[in-house]
Amino acid sequence: MAFLEIKDLHVSVGNKEILKGCSLKIEEGEVHAVMGPNGSGKSTLANVIAGNPVYQVTKGSLLFRGENILEMTPDERARAGIFMAFQSPVELPGVGIAQFLKTALNEKLKSQNKNPLDAVQFIKRLKTRATALNISDEMLKRSVNEGFSGGEKKKMETFQMAFLEPDFCILDEMDAGLDIDALKTVSQGINVMREKTRSFLLITHFQRLLNYIEPDYIHIMIDGKIVHSGDKSLAKILEEKGYDAYR
Amino acid sequence: MSEQEKTIDEFVSKEYQYGFETDIQSETAPKGLSEEIIRFISKKKNEPEWLLEFRLKAYRHFISLKEPHWGKLNYKPIDYQDLYYYVAPKKSEGPKSLDEVDPELLKTYDKLGIPLKEQEALAGVVAVDAIFDSVSVATTYKEHLKQKGIIFCSISEAVKDYPDLVKKYLGSVVPYTDNFFAALNSAVFTDGSFVYIPKGVSCPMELSSYFRINAKNSGQFERTLIIADEKSTVSYLEGCTAPQRDENQLHAAIVEIIVHDDANVKYSTVQNWYPGDKEGKGGIYNFVTKRGICHKNAKLSWTQVETGSAITWKYPSCILKGDNSIGEFYSVALTNHFQQADTGTKMIHLGKNTSSIIISKGISAGFSSNAYRGMVKIKKGANNAKNISKCDSLLIGDKCSAHTIPVLENQNTSSVIEHEASTGKISEEQLFYAQTRGLNQEQAISMIVNGFCKEVMQKLPMEFAVEATKLIGINLEGSVG
Numbered sequence: 001m002a003f004l005e006i007k008d009l010h011v012s013v014g015n016k017e018i019l020k021g022c023s024l025k026i027e028e029g030e031v032h033a034v035m036g037p038n039g040s041g042k043s044t045l046a047n048v049i050a051g052n053p054v055y056q057v058t059k060g061s062l063l064f065r066g067e068n069i070l071e072m073t074p075d076e077r078a079r080a081g082i083f084m085a086f087q088s089p090v091e092l093p094g095v096g097i098a099q100f101l102k103t104a105l106n107e108k109l110k111s112q113n114k115n116p117l118d119a120v121q122f123i124k125r126l127k128t129r130a131t132a133l134n135i136s137d138e139m140l141k142r143s144v145n146e147g148f149s150g151g152e153k154k155k156m157e158t159f160q161m162a163f164l165e166p167d168f169c170i171l172d173e174m175d176a177g178l179d180i181d182a183l184k185t186v187s188q189g190i191n192v193m194r195e196k197t198r199s200f201l202l203i204t205h206f207q208r209l210l211n212y213i214e215p216d217y218i219h220i221m222i223d224g225k226i227v228h229s230g231d232k233s234l235a236k237i238l239e240e241k242g243y244d245a246y247r
Numbered sequence: 248m249s250e251q252e253k254t255i256d257e258f259v260s261k262e263y264q265y266g267f268e269t270d271i272q273s274e275t276a277p278k279g280l281s282e283e284i285i286r287f288i289s290k291k292k293n294e295p296e297w298l299l300e301f302r303l304k305a306y307r308h309f310i311s312l313k314e315p316h317w318g319k320l321n322y323k324p325i326d327y328q329d330l331y332y333y334v335a336p337k338k339s340e341g342p343k344s345l346d347e348v349d350p351e352l353l354k355t356y357d358k359l360g361i362p363l364k365e366q367e368a369l370a371g372v373v374a375v376d377a378i379f380d381s382v383s384v385a386t387t388y389k390e391h392l393k394q395k396g397i398i399f400c401s402i403s404e405a406v407k408d409y410p411d412l413v414k415k416y417l418g419s420v421v422p423y424t425d426n427f428f429a430a431l432n433s434a435v436f437t438d439g440s441f442v443y444i445p446k447g448v449s450c451p452m453e454l455s456s457y458f459r460i461n462a463k464n465s466g467q468f469e470r471t472l473i474i475a476d477e478k479s480t481v482s483y484l485e486g487c488t489a490p491q492r493d494e495n496q497l498h499a500a501i502v503e504i505i506v507h508d509d510a511n512v513k514y515s516t517v518q519n520w521y522p523g524d525k526e527g528k529g530g531i532y533n534f535v536t537k538r539g540i541c542h543k544n545a546k547l548s549w550t551q552v553e554t555g556s557a558i559t560w561k562y563p564s565c566i567l568k569g570d571n572s573i574g575e576f577y578s579v580a581l582t583n584h585f586q587q588a589d590t591g592t593k594m595i596h597l598g599k600n601t602s603s604i605i606i607s608k609g610i611s612a613g614f615s616s617n618a619y620r621g622m623v624k625i626k627k628g629a630n631n632a633k634n635i636s637k638c639d640s641l642l643i644g645d646k647c648s649a650h651t652i653p654v655l656e657n658q659n660t661s662s663v664i665e666h667e668a669s670t671g672k673i674s675e676e677q678l679f680y681a682q683t684r685g686l687n688q689e690q691a692i693s694m695i696v697n698g699f700c701k702e703v704m705q706k707l708p709m710e711f712a713v714e715a716t717k718l719i720g721i722n723l724e725g726s727v728g
């Protein structure tokens with residue numbers, strides 16, 4: 001049984017088909033990168049796994065730990081261990097980060113029949129993860145993504161991931177809009193989370209991110225399908241030849 | 248003549264038909280409204296002659312008035328002769344301890360996270376003046392307050408024990424001629440709270456009063472009178488919970504606040520009257536007149552969280568009479584299912600350098616209608632007066648509506664009025680984002696709505712804020728399907 005298995009997935013928005021038979025298998029502890037030109041369906045793939053209701057799955061299956069999760073709501077998937085870091089996360093004005101994460105974590109613990117964290121445990125966990133990502137106390141007092149710069153948003157997505165400790169992490173265009181220092185911090189934050197029991201799916205347009213996070217496998221997506229897969233050396237080839245070679 | 252006008256006309260012209268004899272032994276006055284009923288109420292409460300006169304004058308004025316219909320509200324005509332105007336409590340004596348309080352009520356408090364038992368344990372933090380039906384049956388911490396010269400009692404007790412104060416101030420801010428519902432309340436009010444803070448005294452605890460409608464068909468007509476003498480400070484909390492009820496119930500309260508020179512009053516409300524069921528059946532009709540007058544350097548701050556009632560008609564207002572006085576209005580009004588709210592404030596600037604701030608957050612869900620109606624009036628003599636208004640509406644779903652009806656009137660060239668308004672929706676994107684973190688849809692909505700209201704919630708005293716946050720969540724249940 002694969003950790004995550006996508007079989008012949010067809011996905012539409014309105015009348016437009018975006019994924020046209022996408023298949024992908026990810027095992028426990030692996031890091032996969034999906035690369036492709038703009039509009040190839042990379043972000044759609046990420047969103048479909050997370051359960052975004054905007055996308056309609058018309059055909060195919062999506063198995064997580066052997067269980068078909070297509071019927072599950074986004075929050076059920078999250079509590080089952082799936083996390084998506086957004087390319088451009090939306091603002092939640094007035095919703096404090098700490099309160100947001102406390103509710104999220106306690107819901108997850110509740111679904112696993114575990115006790116919620118008390119205030120002291122919660123603060124400790126929050127502070128530890130924040131320090132590791134250079135996130136100040138001041139920033140923790142702000143509302144979720146409200147008034148954040150592009151870099152701050154990406155940092156905060158990584159921080160939320162580190163805090164919630166999901167088993168499967170989808171990172172949608174994490175490098176977009178990041179300067180080199182922020183990219184290093186974010187990559188570091190992701191790398192320390194790599195474990196035998198945790199898998200990653202990196203969605204990226206550029207090879208740059210893969211200099212900092214080394215994937216086990218790279219897949220090339222063109223026009224809603226994975227057309228080629230290989231190991232990390234594929235990134236170099238792509239950089240030289242471009243996507244055109246795979247069209 | 249419309250159906251409603253007909254009803255009122257019938258009522259006004261009708262002779263009292265039940266042949267009711269004043270029976271002082273009876274615990275409940277029969278249905279209907281008449282001079283006799285008013286005499287009964289007054290006698291029952293052993294009131295002085297001047298108060299009976301006050302009531303009768305109000306009644307005579309009331310019958311000359313027509314129910315106002317300018318609000319964005321739509322409801323069946325109220326038959327004022329089909330209501331009880333006096334219902335005594337079932338027990339002849341009030342509960343000696345909280346154990347004697349109706350367990351149903353305690354359950355409701357529990358759900359809201361404010362069990363009375365806990366409040367008792369919080370001794371010295373919150374004084375509770377609980378009103379069941381029309382007569383005050385429990386007042387705690389009164390003695391402690393008395394040492395500071397603070398009077399906190401039911402208005403009936405105040406009429407007996409402090410007649411001069413009541414006589415001087417009753418109707419001084421909201422005269423019975425003010426409006427239809429104010430006239431009604433002045434004629435038939437049965438109980439409410441009375442607060443007097445002496446000169447220079449800062450009230451050491453939050454004063455709190457919980458109300459609830461209990462008996463069938465009993466209109467509730469609370470009357471609250473708060474007097475803050477010079478240089479005094481007080482924070483007053485008013486909260487309402489009402490159990491499920493099938494028939495519409497009329498509630499027409501008056502709150503009058505007098506803020507003397509250099510005094511500071513904060514009045515916070517969490518209103519959670521029964522809103523009717525999901526089909527819009529039942530629920531409380533809430534027509535409230537709340538107003539305060541600020542003298543020199545005085546400050547009055549209204550904070551309200553309105554989540555209940557089928558119909559809400561309420562405009563807590565400030566008359567900024569004294570120079571440098573300040574008026575504030577912070578409001579969250581949430582409507583769901585078939586609830587209708589028409590609420591806002593009036594800021595009347597009379598004195599120089601007066602300032603006011605209005606922050607209103609309206610949330611509509613289901614099939615509900617939510618209107619902000621506000622008036623800012625700066626009179627000729629109010630030099631350098633300033634008002635800032637900010638009215639935001641949030642829509643959940645596409646069957647509800649939000650309306651913003653501001654009236655701004657500036658008669659002084661040195662004064663400034665700033666008004667901002669916005670209307671938005673909870674986006675699919677926001678919901679999805681919160682859900683990918685593990686929050687279910689209802690939690691996500693509740694959190695986003697509470698975030699939207701944060702500016703107002705922060706103004707509430709701590710324990711009230713917790714209750715209000717829970718209320719928002721409870722009242723949003725079933726807002727998405």
